[in-house]
Amino acid sequence: MKNIKSFIAQVLGVVTALAFFTACENDDHVPEFTLQAASENVAFQNTFLAEYLLSTETANNIAERFVWNQVDFGVQTQISYQLEGSISENFDAEPDYQYDSGTLSETNASVTIKNLLAMAAGLGLDDDPATTDGDGNPNNTGTVYFKVTAFVGSGEGTDAVSTTSDVEQLTITLVEKSDEGGSGIQISSWGVVGSGYNDWGAFEDAPFYTTGTDGVYVAYVNLLDGEIKFRENNDWTNNFGDTGADGTLDAGGDNIVVTAGDYKITMDLNDSTYAIEAYSWGVVGSGYNDWGGAGPDAKFFYDYTTDTFKVGVKLIDGEIKFRLNNDWGTNYGDSGADGTLDNGGDNIAVTAGFYAITLDFNTGTYTMEEASIWGVVGSGYNDWGATPDFLFTEVNPGIWIAENVELIDGEIKFRINEDWTVNYGDTGVDGTLDDGGDNIVVTAGTYIITLNLTEGETPTYSLDAR
Template sequence: MKKNITYLSLLIIALLSFNSCDQEDDLVFTAQEPVEGVSFSNSFSEEYILNKNASGNLGERFTWEDADFGVPTNVSYELENSIIGNFTDATTVGTTDGNELAVTIGKMLTLAAAAGLDDDPDTPEPNMGKLYFRLKAFVGTEGLPTYSAVQELNVTIPEIIVGGGAFEISSWGVVGSGYNNWGAFEDSPFYTTGDSGVLAAYVTLVDGEIKFRENNDWTNNFGDTGADGVLDAGGDNIVVTAGTYKIIFNTNDNTYAIDPYSWGIVGSGYNDWGGAGPDAKFYYDYTTDTFKVSVQLLDGEIKFRLNNAWDTNYGDTGADGALDAGGDNIVSTAGHYNITLDFNANTFTMESANVLGIVGSGYNDWGGDGPDFSISQVRPDEYVGHIVTLVDGEIKFRANNAWDTNYGDTGADGTLDAGGDNIIVTAGDYHVNLNLADGTYALNKVQ
């Protein structure tokens, strides 16, 4: 009799266990609006100075604690901006599933311009106003949103000081298989110089052919029939080899010259005096008639030299910021810098900066194969990098070889998004251009 009771007991337990499991499968967990809502946890400044010369620098890092919807669930966050302040015109500044979003000064300048603030030199008084932000937290695809209180930021855009010695972009440019695959993207511009009718272009070429044409159009174009250094209207293509060059175009007599021309940084503070790779390349800024580079340096010493050779080099004898031909090595401290060479005043400057670079499976295995490819800040809003070799993969742009400030492209629309999606790239050589003021970028494939 005891044996039968035991079998019956086991049967009852099994049935109860089955029903229990069945009931658990039918349970539905419903997220509830967070009791404590969501709020910013960072401290805000009383005033934000939005200087275009620092547009790549961090404006503000918005942080917050996790929003608790009462159940285990993935929570997404959007940082929103409003021009009028009541968020009926809300736009998304950035999206993340983390707890912070960084906004650069350049992005804040773009938002300020949309709000009617600008840095027009015809309006010399500083522009002052407010930018409005709030945080949106939600589950799923916009489900059960909750919002933080509105955060007002007082911003000031200082007066632009316009310096002298600047030149202009001319109507002429360099086109060809040696630069932009015969017009796949804009021609490399010639700039005016101190000599009337004499133009100069500073351009990185690949093996191929080039011509000079006006207004990115073939109506007026010059080649060199006979390769005699004299340009001919509609003439033969000019054969070029890979390298960085200064091209002089004299429109007075249609003569031209193409010469290797590349200023760079060499030293134990950068490339082990040339043993660990080429010098860090400077780029021309026509608005100041100077050469600039954004670079990561090591503890050590550096010099500046022409064409990766020692025939022409500068140091700083006396450590007074003056360029001295063949002068003493310049002591460098590990960090990220913007460096400017001014050959008009024979001076140089080194300023700490956020240096943007390319990282990803398309370049350096997300940092595992070496540092990012540095992109130089040539003008306040404009960053360039010529030429970077990419492989099939994905990339992002980030500052100082770290993830605190990074940009992708959510939507693949050519617009930079803070913390946005990876950018898909195909193998090839590229000219890279970024504009942080309007949040655009271009990856221009050479061939």
């Protein structure tokens, strides 16, 4: 028996020793992952503008969408990226004057005009034409710097491996204000009223604007079949009609018969005359409405603060032009791809996205910027997104208009770029816009919807039935 126990003990000892040595051997062969230098340096892929024009009126618009290549560090793990911007080429400026995207998994990031405006403040730029730099030059242009870094994990520590792009210099320019009122044009005391516009005063009259000539006023207005007159201060004390339909303004005169459409109305109180002409600029093309075959052009609205015409629009990959009155008699393209409006010029190539487009006939130029565009969505309009939202246009800073929105009985909300990330409802049914608020109940009809998102004010909305 003793011999048997001794034999068993010897066997167990051998097994234990083998297990020990095997364990040690396995420990020596634990697999290791070795980070390698990037197979390709990270670099920007997008094309940069020669100059980025900045204005507080378009602060929420996208100034540039930075795009870069995907980087491979030779391991099967998540690669992260960080986009940085600064007023200093060494990226050591105060935090308020720098941009930091934070850690990103995607290979793109959008920088807004507001981000660049913060950098402009750090550079001491301003939009006052009366101020200059030390050399007497306009004090509204400067340079900012951007770079992107690709890394694994946190990108920090002694074993960190990363790659950083070349630094890209961007020229930013604040759009100088010509005077306190911007364009110098003001809303006059006169307006358009009637069954052809606002059911004889159910909501505010369509405004006339001042012009460069005293006593001459102009209105850009969408009319319905009906009648109109011109009155002062939304009141009947002073009003003009046209007795005789001869283009002469008559105090308290007959109503003026009009047909539905978009018009420019000029009223001259110096010689008591007026003129009504069809007038509507629009976006047309394969990038919007199949060159007019898929519906009317996207209408521009007048912005008196800049004396320009603006539209918020959703484009698809293709080409566009700008034309008057949904007709090819007068149209503009861009033959040099330089932002200049050329009469009958080349088509303008566009890529899919949401844009704010501005036509400036004073300078003969246009701008087209990716932007955050508000839209109408809901069971009262498009079955909560079954078809595109009805888009607004920012006609003046903070003031958004959606014209002739055909609603049905149901509910609506307002959201940006057909996405729910940012949306407004009305909790309390008090006309105040609430972030993520309750749906707004609507009844069938045709409406002009206005959003007042003026910075520093409580956001509000109005629905005016026509």
